[in-house]
Amino acid sequence: MGIEFSQLFPAIAGFTWQHFVMIAVGGILIYLAIAKEYEPTLLLPMGFGAILVNIPWSSALEIAGAHGIEPGVLQVFFNAGIMTEIFPLLIFIAIGAMIDFSPLFRNPFLLIFGAAAQFGIFATLILATLLGYDLKEAASIGIIGAADGPTSIFVSSLFAKNLMGPISVAAYSYMALVPIIQPPIIKALTTQSERKIRMNQFGDNNKKVSKVALILFPITVTIIAGLIAPVSLALIGFLMFGNLIRECGVLNKLSLAAQNELASLVTILLGITIASTMTAERFVTIDTVKIIGLGLIAFVFDTFGGVMCAKLINVFMPKGKKINPMIGACGISAFPMSARVVHTMGQKEDKQNFLLMPAISVNVGGQIGSVVAGGLILALIPLFA
Amino acid sequence: MEDTNHMNDTIQAVVTEAEAQVTVQQTSIEVQPKKKSQSENVTASIEVTGISMVAIFLFMFVFFLAIKALDRYFPGK
Numbered sequence: 001m002g003i004e005f006s007q008l009f010p011a012i013a014g015f016t017w018q019h020f021v022m023i024a025v026g027g028i029l030i031y032l033a034i035a036k037e038y039e040p041t042l043l044l045p046m047g048f049g050a051i052l053v054n055i056p057w058s059s060a061l062e063i064a065g066a067h068g069i070e071p072g073v074l075q076v077f078f079n080a081g082i083m084t085e086i087f088p089l090l091i092f093i094a095i096g097a098m099i100d101f102s103p104l105f106r107n108p109f110l111l112i113f114g115a116a117a118q119f120g121i122f123a124t125l126i127l128a129t130l131l132g133y134d135l136k137e138a139a140s141i142g143i144i145g146a147a148d149g150p151t152s153i154f155v156s157s158l159f160a161k162n163l164m165g166p167i168s169v170a171a172y173s174y175m176a177l178v179p180i181i182q183p184p185i186i187k188a189l190t191t192q193s194e195r196k197i198r199m200n201q202f203g204d205n206n207k208k209v210s211k212v213a214l215i216l217f218p219i220t221v222t223i224i225a226g227l228i229a230p231v232s233l234a235l236i237g238f239l240m241f242g243n244l245i246r247e248c249g250v251l252n253k254l255s256l257a258a259q260n261e262l263a264s265l266v267t268i269l270l271g272i273t274i275a276s277t278m279t280a281e282r283f284v285t286i287d288t289v290k291i292i293g294l295g296l297i298a299f300v301f302d303t304f305g306g307v308m309c310a311k312l313i314n315v316f317m318p319k320g321k322k323i324n325p326m327i328g329a330c331g332i333s334a335f336p337m338s339a340r341v342v343h344t345m346g347q348k349e350d351k352q353n354f355l356l357m358p359a360i361s362v363n364v365g366g367q368i369g370s371v372v373a374g375g376l377i378l379a380l381i382p383l384f385a
Numbered sequence: 386m387e388d389t390n391h392m393n394d395t396i397q398a399v400v401t402e403a404e405a406q407v408t409v410q411q412t413s414i415e416v417q418p419k420k421k422s423q424s425e426n427v428t429a430s431i432e433v434t435g436i437s438m439v440a441i442f443l444f445m446f447v448f449f450l451a452i453k454a455l456d457r458y459f460p461g462k
Contacts, residue, residue, distance in 0.1 A: 108452040115441040122434035129426040138430055208461030216459070220451045228444070372444045376437045384429040
């Protein structure tokens with residue numbers, strides 16, 4: 001007949017061990033999403049997408065059309081949603097609608113830990129350049145330490161599209177693994193007596209916060225951030241826009257839609273679209289291993305930065321006013337996992353130690369801190385690269 | 386004679402245009418940013434780290450002041 005096997009079954013003929021590895025990676029992501037419930041909204045679409053794009057000749061990536069090779073549906077989504085930054089920014093509206101800033105109004109001093117715990121981003125940035133990555137790639141890897149998936153995707157979509165797959169996988173996986181990553185580091189950095197410090201004296205956890213103040217806060221933050229670093233406005237502005245929808249009180253339907261339907265729909269599209277970068281040729285490389293390792297280091301240094309900042313403040317605090325240094329670790333954006341972890345650790349040492357409220361305040365500060373850090377990276381890296 | 390002059394003018398114009406294109410190409414090659422060495426990247430990353438960490442603390446301080454001001458002028462009831 002003259003028809004070769006490779007023509008009849010091109011996918012089977014083109015299948016390599018790298019494709020097999022990537023399908024296994026997809027399977028692991030799906031397993032983690034379903035069995036362990038690690039960030040299922042994102043890891044499940046990414047896992048399935050990884051399988052979808054690692055079958056040779058997948059029409060999800062490219063189609064042989066009348067005018068030659070044309071982009072497949074995932075490529076179209078990538079060009080329309082990621083290259084234009086639309087998907088991550090829509091997610092920011094949804095996240096903004098989910099954030100309640102009132103804990104910050106009760107303990108505004110705790111914002112300081114939202115800054116200190118961004119240290120991991122920059123420690124990793126330096127490490128990545130030492131490993132040979134250029135500044136833009138290193139910044140994209142470092143931003144995993146923001147513990148904020150959309151910020152990682154946003155920055156890497158601008159600076160290192162080629163590394164977006166492993167960066168997203170690392171960012172979302174480590175966010176889900178916060179309860180496993182943070183406790184041993186916190187324990188190593190604190191003494192038992194420090195972990196027993198109570199924070200009842202700190203702030204007023206029952207204070208009522210004015211509705212007007214909560215409405216004006218996102219507008220104020222947007223204006224301040226915009227005036228200082230206009231390049232960060234897309235990132236911070238969309239987050240604060242989502243929050244304004246939540247707090248204004250007249251758009252409850254929109255607020256709920258942003259928190260639920262918008263978040264779910266865009267997350268599905270984001271996950272499966274990012275998976276289009278997880279092809280065997282791009283993903284089965286030594287870079288992926290390095291990025292996964294550097295991402296873990298970023299989370300370790302985040303925790304280190306927050307805890308050590310609290311310990312430093314305690315040096316200047318009088319007895320009875322000291323801060324439990326564990327809450328410094330909540331200055332990352334992984335909300336509310338990080339606050340829960342610290343509260344649980346506090347209760348293990350002392351059943352009457354309730355750290356949840358101050359920990360939540362720090363965690364909310366971390367959400368602002370991570371977006372500010374992302375904005376600063378967007379502003380500064382092009383000046384130095 | 387007029388035809389020859391016209392041809393010379395045309396040739397001159399084509400040559401000038403070609404030279405201009407070469408100049409543009411050379412200029413665009415010169416504009417290409419030089420790839421930084423690893424040590425330059427490391428130095429730049431340390432500078433970015435220093436500036437960013439200071440800037441994040443400053444941002445947070447400004448947000449702290451904003452919260453204090455909002456809380457003062459619009460106290461919760």
